[in-house]
Amino acid sequence: MFEDLELYDVTIIGGGPAGMYTAFYSGMRDLKTKVIEFNPELGGRIHYYPEKIIWDVGGLTPVTGAQLMQQLIQQAQTFEPDLVFNQQITGLERLDNGNFILTAATGERHYTKTAILCMGYGVPKMAKLEIEGADRYEVTNLHYTVQELEIFRGRRVVISGGGNSAVDWANALEPIAASVTVVHRREEFGGHERHVAQMRQSRVDVCTLCGIAELHGCGSCIEEVTIAHLETGESIRLPVDDVIVNHGMRADLDALKQWGLEMNEGHVVVDEKMESNIPGIFAAGDLAQYPNKVRLIAGSFTDGINAVNNAKLRIDPKADKVGYVSSHNERFKERNKALGLVGDEQKI
Structure with a gap:
């Protein structure tokens, strides 16, 4: 039964740029977070292009894929989400209490209130x-x-x-x-x-x-x-x-098709809340499809923010609709002091 499984607020499937930033922002919203990645490490498709120069991430001068990946990995672990590697999630079951059981191909099960799919184009295979x-x-x-x-x-x-x-x-x-x-x-x-x-x-x-x-x-x-x-x-x-x-990449998204998700040409169709046709299942990054979708790494960050904010509201309808910006977020107060970025007498 599921009673012996630890319950998470948000489980993120996929540890590429979208998944990593979503994990960071989920921590900002004080949500108990887990990331499940098919590969043995975080990074996603950037591993295939470590020397590619990336110009279009706001606030960053041009960086290599490897540099961006390392910074995203470090940021993703700010609030210490649980990280699970070498697992491909193939099964989804909605329970009577509204929560979900996610099952890996190897049999492991994960218990969560919501899930955010950040799987890009699926398990990547080079064409x-x-x-x-x-x-x-x-x-x-x-x-x-x-x-x-x-x-x-x-x-x-x-x-x-x-x-x-x-x-x-x-x-x-x-x-x-x-x-x-x-x-x-x-x-x-x-x-x-x-x-x-x-x-x-x-x-x-x-x-x-x-x-x-x-x-x-x-x-x-x-x-x-x-x-x-x-x-x-x-x-x-x-x-x-x-x-x-x-x-290009050929992807394996067969499992998603079996879950009953509405899909269009290899993408999960979501609404303005980044929510799929299955309530409580969200998508972000390249996997998500909605009008005027921007398929850039920078766009995937906004997708993740939107998905997390609405997952938070699903869990707690009385919560703030959006998280405070980092300069006013209490979760950073002590961290800023530890980094010497603010004096004890100053308020953030």
């Missing part, structure tokens, strides 16, 4: 290059993420993809690589306009309406690639030292 035999090069010079820019210095690099990461990698590698060629199946790129313009104005060779048709290698290394135009069929063969593939 692989769909060329027979490509997997044998994954241990050498076929890459699905860029962990360290320096390993590409002075090398001939082909990047396949047209999203933000592909464009950012092209711009980051252009000054240090011997050559950079970007191959994209469409005319338009999905990256931010400014970054796309930067790429097009640099010495990056941009091939649109094209795809990698063949990999040519000796043993375990790719030595050349065939790039084919998707409409004309014309092709060129390029010598290459490294191939980087960014075809």
Whole structure:
């Protein structure tokens, strides 16, 4: 039975940027909080892009993914939420008392008054290059993420993809690589306009309406690639030292579909309270869908705040609708003193 389980106010499923900031804000609202993450550590998809430069988080100068991740991890643990790793939540049961039991694929159960889904696009799996035999090069010079820019210095690099990461990698590698060629199946790129313009104005060779048709290698290394135009069929063969593939993520959201959640194209539909069609189940970040949704890390923070505030009201209808800003929040008073940021005689 559930009586032997510890009851939480808020259980956050997903430990990426949305989940981490939501955990922090849940602590600000003095809610008993748990975070459940599929991976063995917090960070989410940022782990795939540790050297990607992130410009669009308010109040921060450009930072690498790794730097932002470490700051978010530190912030998430401010109010010491319980952290659970290596568990994928697959089961949801609403109890007669209105609370929920969340069950992991491994059998562990979690008891909570509300849940906030911060699972992004689900359990992430990199979309692989769909060329027979490509997997044998994954241990050498076929890459699905860029962990360290320096390993590409002075090398001939082909990047396949047209999203933000592909464009950012092209711009980051252009000054240090011997050559950079970007191959994209469409005319338009999905990256931010400014970054796309930067790429097009640099010495990056941009091939649109094209795809990698063949990999040519000796043993375990790719030595050349065939790039084919998707409409004309014309092709060129390029010598290459490294191939980087960014075809997006494929996600596993099958469990959510079984819960009865209203979904649309891989997103959970929520209302203005960030609440799903199941009362008490909220969503934030990339997983959430609502009118005028902004799919930026900064937007996910606001989603988390909204979800927590409404979870708080669900638990205690007499609570304040929003939390006090940190400069007036009692939970920070002693912490500010400990950090030497305010004198004993001053009031926050």
